Amino acid sequence: MADCFITRVSAIDKRYSLPPGAGSDAVHSNPEYSLAVTRLETGGPLAGTGITLTLGRGNRLVCDAIEILARPLIGREIEALMAEFGRVLRQLADDPAMRWLGPHKGVVHLALASITNACFDLWAKSRGVPLWKLLLDLSPDELVALLDLSYVEDVLTPEQAREIFAERWAGRTERESILKQGYPGYDTSVGWMAYEDQKVCELTKAALAKGFTAFKLKVGSPDHGRDLRRAQLLRECAGDRATLMFDANQQWNLFAATEMGRELAALRPLWIEEPTHPDDVLGHVKLTRELAPVKLAAGEHMPNRVVFKNFIEAGAIHFVQADAVRLAGISEFLTVSLLATRFGLPLVPHVGDMGQLHQHLVLFNRVALGQEIHFLEHIPHLRQHFLFPVEVEGGVYRTPQEPGASTDLVDLRPSA
């Protein structure tokens, strides 16, 4: 490989309108899916593209934060940078002036997600391999060097992280079968909040016919009866053997979550998602007790590894829905994967990236960490905008083969 230097950093504010009703949930009535894109140019044909998601107005704030935070990357050679990325990430996150705006949360952390993901994309392209292969080819020491484990050392030291990677090396060959099989998907787009009953049923039947076996429904309506009716409808349309998940998008307080969780339990959901405010660790612990044996999932609004450490250690959630475009990118996602693995919890990502990045990351989590195979959320609404959109066939993600992290956009095609 020739040396590959970052010569220019830019941020691009991309906004995409959705079909009517698509993306709607209990708290986001009419979202405009927006990507705050980091572009790392190299003076040559290679460019790194990183993304994070926002929902419209405000995407510009993340772009402005990217332009401030990414400056120290200019002039860095990509291999040298990634050999110490954990240390660099901590420095970027702890910029003495910008740290106050978080720390490690909100606009500045979303910006770091986009920046970090651009670095990994450029790194994988520079090695000519897809992200999943880049990660699987790294040694435990190289993997640990990608991570900032500060503030989680009480449950995960660098040495313990190295041991987890090393211990699980043995069963890799067998687990690599997932690369050929492809990773199962589940369909979130059948049950948006604004969809009429008939549409939910039609979409569910169409998704079943395509091979999906698991479906998510948005709940958290002010009309509890509507939620229950739609949940019943989904069970009827999807059939007894289908896997269902109900997602309240933080709308409920603890009283409503308890009441609705008990009602919805009759429909045997695999999980209830974001039942209440994402900062409420103790609230989730209370809910796990009140609602047992119903299981809880959350994570799409948990900003960093410290928050995940708390939820995981407290037993506040059963499914860890880390998102590499909410956390500080692929690096902090891997840290949360290690935390989940250490505590024996399944990591089932939320896909703010529409699955583009996470299709790589679930493969890594399966092969390298031995995580059980669950399924990866599938949301098709932005696929025409990606240069290499995810390919889901028979309800299964096909393993991507193009170099990079699959985050390039059609209208930001590499100039060369």
Added chain:
Amino acid sequence: MADCFITRVSAIDKRYSLPPGAGSDAVHSNPEYSLAVTRLETGGPLAGTGITLTLGRGNRLVCDAIEILARPLIGREIEALMAEFGRVLRQLADDPAMRWLGPHKGVVHLALASITNACFDLWAKSRGVPLWKLLLDLSPDELVALLDLSYVEDVLTPEQAREIFAERWAGRTERESILKQGYPGYDTSVGWMAYEDQKVCELTKAALAKGFTAFKLKVGSPDHGRDLRRAQLLRECAGDRATLMFDANQQWNLFAATEMGRELAALRPLWIEEPTHPDDVLGHVKLTRELAPVKLAAGEHMPNRVVFKNFIEAGAIHFVQADAVRLAGISEFLTVSLLATRFGLPLVPHVGDMGQLHQHLVLFNRVALGQEIHFLEHIPHLRQHFLFPVEVEGGVYRTPQEPGASTDLVDLRPSA
């Protein structure tokens, strides 16, 4: 009172350099104190001024967020607005597009702080009274209408909030003596991280001579020996009877916090402040056990009432350092005051506002809520920039008498 309509909203990015070493701590090496200012104009002589603090680069992001989030206030009459402010605040905080950038944390929540504080300032000015008097003149029902208690109802319903205000009405007359006495202050500016030993000692002796009896020292240096030497020095210079507080500004992980907390205990601090990451609820619980009887204080980086609910309910802190320029302004500060009161914890604010707002709020907490008198942090570095800077005499804050929230800036003098 004549009707007072908000006719225009603007955000102003003000940055102030500090004297060498001032403001430095374990994570902020060379801060540029910056205010993201919200101006509410009325078409008449009255204007509301709200502030939040940031540390330089990035202040522009908060200003941009203010301009987006505050738009719904244009055209609102101030009395009508404040009669339902809790509901309005929830709407602003849950803007469907901007909420994703938090929720309720980071840049967007700092913007809400500034906006909220401008509304209270305008309200107090329109009634011709200082903020503390405005708040003390409100009935329990009017006070509760200022609050957004969503997601904390499991420990504080609106009815319970009303009862707390009503129950404590009885002893008010006696507690109003604080208005004449003034509220005690403590001095943070003797012990910035970059100050040499001799300067710390000189400043401490000068502050003692002025009447201060309590002093804060920045710790969290990479050189633990330096921290211990400076702490010992401060005890020697301030004397056996002085009250000392040590502030690590989140620098330590749990191992370092345990080790250093035990060492520093010998110097009898009133509290150790921000011993580790502000998101680490369980980490703080562990530290309270490891370090008992040493007490912990935190809050300046806790963004919202849900996070405070967790720390308070878990017994993770002993002193609640809420800050009305980090939380969603005066409104959410009052919510946290109620939470602290309900759980019997002292609220001793962090003063990102340099005490301008909080001098009013501690008076309210004392008189209306019956909070014990502690002391209010004093940081003098921006005083020349405020139109009516805090007046501290004999180590005691003099009760402000000018209408409003004391947040007007010299170079943003009302145009009339």
